[in-house]
Amino acid sequence: MDLYSVAPVAALLQAAVAAVTALSSALAPLSGASSTALVIVLVTLLLRATLVPVGRAQVRAEFVRRRLAPQLRELQRRYRADPALLSRKTAELYAAEKASPLAGCLPTLLQAPIVSTVYALFVLASINGQPNPLLAQELGGVPLGTSFLAFLRATPNFWPALVLFGALLAVIAVTAGFSRRLAARYASPVVPTAQPAATRLAALLSWLPFLTVGFASVVPLAATLYLTVSTAWTLVERGILYRSFAATGPGS
Template structure:
């Protein structure tokens, strides 16, 4: 079903093996940090987009006041405003969307019995005695450690969003859903391999730190 991932999965597999004798969990963290460093330009673009939306906030509020009851007209006017100013309400989603292929590779890496015609030795890697390929509660107590870390990062992310709204930042489509999205990673730990959970914890912590750094003094 995901045969197109065979080549990148094989490449990631050999990369992690190249990083040995480092523990597999450290290799996963290094892999994740490398991905986020590669995608940093998307985060910078998202930060610029947020600043541009903040500058347009008076016009956006005027449109919401004028066309608030006509959702189709409001959507059309908002699209027109974005086209005229060269901004996008969805640019903030770029870092998350760009990560999806890498997350899928990590998921496959710790769920596939064989890679490149050879047994997948990574399935035997452990942390605190728990196989990194274990799913959900089968990875207890490691799953609770990862979930707790993700919950802390999600809490800080939501608080940052609340401060942005309090400061008058422009709302984006689906803003209420996006506010809850950080907590979705906590639920994800119940179904994904522990290796994927470690990826999520590392990448969400990076996102929180990166966001704070990019918005400093903004």
């Protein structure tokens, strides 16, 4: 079954199309043919601004885990023979500090519905039974509904897309490198725990920014633009928060 054809989802997407179209028309005198792309940038900035408290809580949790490293090692030493008790004691310690070993997942999970919506708005030929007007919108002569790989296959005149997508993907890649270096600089000491799944997940998430580069090359340009702005915001936000907590401590 097509999820996008389900009545509540279709109605939500239709409302999103109407909102984007209205905002694009309002911004047209300022940005011309790129007004829809500007709407995407502004929506991304608004979303990330609303998620600042979530990002702050995440970084705080990272610093709390760093401070708890000696206690976690002691719990491992005392209860290694009883994994169930070790898991419970570890959970109690995190709960007492109002932290979570999986706090890093929250911002990604909260953004997933937004990325999915942007993706749907620029890949569906029709929404709720009506033609999708957003597919005709462009940025730098490249349709917002076309992905980098699809554009290369569809036309021999791919230089506008190559330049535009190349710039966006380069920003994501460079941002990913700096983000991983920043995270490694402030990483918590490695502590053996009874939760290997959480450790493996944290290691996998450290490479997530680089996976974004591949993902951004196959999604519509609109979604690539969203990912570019969002990842750049994340790098700047994390840099500020890491330095703030390093100077004042996680209790600030």
